[in-house]
Amino acid sequence: MKYQLKVIIASTRPGRKGPLIAHWFLDILKQHSDFEVEVLDLKEINLPFLDEPEHPRLQNYKHGHTKKWSGIINSADSFIFITPEYNFGYPATLKNALDYLFHEWQEKPVGFVSYGGVSAGTRAVQAIKQTVTTLGMVPLMQAVNIPFFTQLINEDGVFEGNANLEKSARSMLKQLLRWTKALKEMRGKRE
Numbered sequence: 001m002k003y004q005l006k007v008i009i010a011s012t013r014p015g016r017k018g019p020l021i022a023h024w025f026l027d028i029l030k031q032h033s034d035f036e037v038e039v040l041d042l043k044e045i046n047l048p049f050l051d052e053p054e055h056p057r058l059q060n061y062k063h064g065h066t067k068k069w070s071g072i073i074n075s076a077d078s079f080i081f082i083t084p085e086y087n088f089g090y091p092a093t094l095k096n097a098l099d100y101l102f103h104e105w106q107e108k109p110v111g112f113v114s115y116g117g118v119s120a121g122t123r124a125v126q127a128i129k130q131t132v133t134t135l136g137m138v139p140l141m142q143a144v145n146i147p148f149f150t151q152l153i154n155e156d157g158v159f160e161g162n163a164n165l166e167k168s169a170r171s172m173l174k175q176l177l178r179w180t181k182a183l184k185e186m187r188g189k190r191e
């Protein structure tokens, strides 16, 4: 049985580098037959700023875009967030996408691929953890944190991760699979 893994690309600005990092990571994911992967590019998904009148806990959604987003996230077993660091935090687009829903995120694991300068996006990841745990998600400790990521973008504009980054990716995916299995079983036992 394959687990449904959603890879969320958080940045949406023109000229963003997120898709380059995603491309590299998705290549590694291809070697993991346990997951059926769907990429959720927040630029394409194009959610407006949260415009639902009621708290997402009630799931009384008014808008088609929310119902669609709810269906996509509900079908997931686990997540990878590919995120930059903006002003020591994480992009507002990702916060907005998280805030839209509540139950749909619950009891699902999330791994992080972050990129930035000296911090490698780690401050963004630490900030995300506060929100995802509030949503009942399980953030992984194992992560891919890419420092000075622009140095790994070649002349053709392709991001080339080095052996250390690949190793981090594999160890994160190994752990993600363990949590995905455990939490899926746990969700199945909900009363």
Ligand SMILES: Cc1cc2nc3c(=O)[nH]c(=O)nc-3n(C[C@H](O)[C@H](O)[C@H](O)COP(=O)(O)O)c2cc1C
Residues within 6 Å of the ligand: 011, 012, 013, 015, 016, 017, 018, 019, 084, 085, 086, 087, 088, 089, 115, 116, 117, 118, 119, 120, 121
């Ligand atoms: C609004 C803004 C704030 C940024 N703040 C940080 C930061 O706090 N730490 C960091 O390492 N890089 C920071 N950067 C540089 C980003 O690492 C770099 O622009 C990266 O390409 C952003 O990801 P994106 O291209 O996918 O949007 C910032 C960039 C922007 C646009």
